[in-house]
Amino acid sequence: MKEIKIFTPATVANISCGFDILGLCLDNVGDEMILRKVSTRGIKITNITGQDLPFDINKNVAGVSALALLENIDENVGFEIEIHKNIKPGSGIGSSAASSAGVVFAMNELLGKPFSSLELISFAMQGEKLASGTAHADNVAPALLGGFTLIRSYEPLDVLKINSPEDLYATVIHPQIELKTSDARSVLKEQVSLTNMVKQMGNLGGLISGLYTSDYQLIGRSLHDEIIEPTRSVLIPKFNQVKKAVITKGALGAGISGSGPSIFALCKGEESAQKVGKAMAEVYHKTLIDFEIHVSKINQKGIKIIQ
Amino acid sequence: MKEIKIFTPATVANISCGFDILGLCLDNVGDEMILRKVSTRGIKITNITGQDLPFDINKNVAGVSALALLENIDENVGFEIEIHKNIKPGSGIGSSAASSAGVVFAMNELLGKPFSSLELISFAMQGEKLASGTAHADNVAPALLGGFTLIRSYEPLDVLKINSPEDLYATVIHPQIELKTSDARSVLKEQVSLTNMVKQMGNLGGLISGLYTSDYQLIGRSLHDEIIEPTRSVLIPKFNQVKKAVITKGALGAGISGSGPSIFALCKGEESAQKVGKAMAEVYHKTLIDFEIHVSKINQKGIKIIQ
Numbered sequence: 038m039k040e041i042k043i044f045t046p047a048t049v050a051n052i053s054c055g056f057d058i059l060g061l062c063l064d065n066v067g068d069e070m071i072l073r074k075v076s077t078r079g080i081k082i083t084n085i086t087g088q089d090l091p092f093d094i095n096k097n098v099a100g101v102s103a104l105a106l107l108e109n110i111d112e113n114v115g116f117e118i119e120i121h122k123n124i125k126p127g128s129g130i131g132s133s134a135a136s137s138a139g140v141v142f143a144m145n146e147l148l149g150k151p152f153s154s155l156e157l158i159s160f161a162m163q164g165e166k167l168a169s170g171t172a173h174a175d176n177v178a179p180a181l182l183g184g185f186t187l188i189r190s191y192e193p194l195d196v197l198k199i200n201s202p203e204d205l206y207a208t209v210i211h212p213q214i215e216l217k218t219s220d221a222r223s224v225l226k227e228q229v230s231l232t233n234m235v236k237q238m239g240n241l242g243g244l245i246s247g248l249y250t251s252d253y254q255l256i257g258r259s260l261h262d263e264i265i266e267p268t269r270s271v272l273i274p275k276f277n278q279v280k281k282a283v284i285t286k287g288a289l290g291a292g293i294s295g296s297g298p299s300i301f302a303l304c305k306g307e308e309s310a311q312k313v314g315k316a317m318a319e320v321y322h323k324t325l326i327d328f329e330i331h332v333s334k335i336n337q338k339g340i341k342i343i344q
Numbered sequence: 345m346k347e348i349k350i351f352t353p354a355t356v357a358n359i360s361c362g363f364d365i366l367g368l369c370l371d372n373v374g375d376e377m378i379l380r381k382v383s384t385r386g387i388k389i390t391n392i393t394g395q396d397l398p399f400d401i402n403k404n405v406a407g408v409s410a411l412a413l414l415e416n417i418d419e420n421v422g423f424e425i426e427i428h429k430n431i432k433p434g435s436g437i438g439s440s441a442a443s444s445a446g447v448v449f450a451m452n453e454l455l456g457k458p459f460s461s462l463e464l465i466s467f468a469m470q471g472e473k474l475a476s477g478t479a480h481a482d483n484v485a486p487a488l489l490g491g492f493t494l495i496r497s498y499e500p501l502d503v504l505k506i507n508s509p510e511d512l513y514a515t516v517i518h519p520q521i522e523l524k525t526s527d528a529r530s531v532l533k534e535q536v537s538l539t540n541m542v543k544q545m546g547n548l549g550g551l552i553s554g555l556y557t558s559d560y561q562l563i564g565r566s567l568h569d570e571i572i573e574p575t576r577s578v579l580i581p582k583f584n585q586v587k588k589a590v591i592t593k594g595a596l597g598a599g600i601s602g603s604g605p606s607i608f609a610l611c612k613g614e615e616s617a618q619k620v621g622k623a624m625a626e627v628y629h630k631t632l633i634d635f636e637i638h639v640s641k642i643n644q645k646g647i648k649i650i651q
Contacts, residue, residue: 055545056542056545058542058545187546187549187550187553188546189547189549189550189553189562189566190546190547190550190565195546195550195565197550197553197562226538227537227538228535229536229538229541231532231533231571234541234544234571235363235364235365237545238362238548239365239494239496240496241548242362242365242494242548242549242552243496243497243502245552245553246494246504246556249552249556255496255504258496258502259496
């Protein structure tokens with residue numbers, strides 16, 4: 038195989054009680070990438086559509102991730118990369134992760150799969166480091182593995198995939214405002230009270246149990262964030278109104294997607310997810326802010342080969 | 345049924361990364377209790393063996409828990425309670441919880457099971473409040489439900505049972521020193537760094553995933569406590585030596601049982617658990633401190649009716 042075309046999905050990180058460790062994979066929102074294997078060693082970005090991103094491989098997250106993988110192979114090969122962006126950078130649904138994860142997935146396929154998923158995650162984390170300053174895995178892991186993912190540990194890197202119930206959907210509203218991950222991080226307090234930590238851990242345990250046992254109500258009851266959301270949500274216009282509206286319309290729960298500004302809700306079934314999307318839109322129609330709504334089943338497979 | 349005899353088990357709370365929310369139930373370590381239903385309203389403790397505990401129902405955890413249940417029934421009935429203690433108070437393996445959970449379980453049986461497990465937990469928590477000052481549920485829940493339990497939330501009370509793998513054993517050493525829960529709690533810091541919280545949550549997620557997927561190695565990798573153990577373990581003689589010795593001998597992991605002084609290890613299989621018990625004993629034989637070792641399968645049922 039010399040050329041591969043892939044769909045690389047958007048992802049929701051944090052998921053209320055899972056700050057920095059949980060992520061989930063969306064199904065019908067994502068970028069396309071085409072990679073070609075060539076006989077000259079090196080990485081070249083040959084085409085970018087949809088967004089104005091750098092072609093310099095050291096300044097592009099896909100370039101940096103590709104280089105991290107290339108350093109680990111001896112073969113005299115190189116790769117040409119086409120990036121067709123649908124996910125807007127700064128959306129909070131893993132735009133950089135889609136590119137970082139996509140490129141290493143595609144290279145691994147073209148090379149005959151020499152690397153494990155965990156190795157691919159670690160290469161893609163280098164792209165995340167370029168994008169946000171920290172080599173986090175909570176978006177690249179769900180993009181590469183699908184389903185829900187849990188980062189048990191960074192040192193050593195230990196990532197688990199957790200399958201989610203068949204009928205679980207995510208609805209995401211992306212308000213078209215810019216909110217940099219670094220800004221969203223700077224509002225966080227460095228210390229947490231032991232009391233709040235215990236509450237957060239109870240909910241994390243509940244959410245993970247709900248995923249394993251397909252208990253939608255438990256998933257919903259567990260979607261609370263005592264620590265990050267109260268501080269960070271003030272940066273997101275109409276956050277509380279959106280949350281209240283979606284719960285009223287039957288969402289299991291809702292929270293900030295990644296570091297924002299996107300807001301996600303989890304729902305049982307597509308009908309409920311669509312209804313929740315309308316409720317989100319109603320709140321934002323009253324503002325002057327443009328927005329996009331995505332309704333998606335949880336993607337259990339992650340990145341998909343198109344051809 | 346007028347009389348019931350039960351076995352009410354010891355329990356391990358906290359379990360490394362599950363401070364205040366996780367607990368597990370032991371199988372062959374516990375107290376016996378006999379309860380008789382009488383036609384005069386009220387609670388009376390008629391016999392206590394094994395330990396020197398108060399007969400005054402307002403000063404005895406079983407008495408207080410029994411009163412909490414009695415307040416919720418209109419029937420003109422009363423109960424006589426016999427308590428036969430094998431679990432020493434202050435051991436860190438849920439001595440007060442065994443009495444509190446046992447009495448409400450037995451009363452519920454004699455009454456024809458009018459109360460749910462969750463209601464029984466909330467009654468037994470009143471006994472825990474007498475014993476330690478806080479109405480915690482992380483020992484009474486596993487005693488009543490068996491297996492591993494997770495307190496997702498206290499307000500409202502939400503408790504989950506998590507079944508554990510078939511071949512999971514706990515080995516516990518109880519050094520015969522006094523360590524009051526209130527003292528063990530006073531050494532804790534009120535604030536936790538966000539970084540350590542994230543590490544702790546990763547491990548909690550890993551442990552719960554390991555239980556659902558019967559992944560013994562994952563359970564072992566997740567048995568870390570970045571927050572409580574470093575401070576509290578200094579109150580327990582030879583804690584680090586015991587932990588090192590049991591890991592060397594094949595334990596999946598180890599930590600403080602409850603608020604100590606007992607130390608628990610989780611093991612795969614009885615042979616491993618016995619070996620780990622010997623390793624614990626070897627460390628403590630070098631001290632002047634008396635100790636007891638318990639080797640137990642995880643008890644999936646909780647309290648058992650003997651007759």
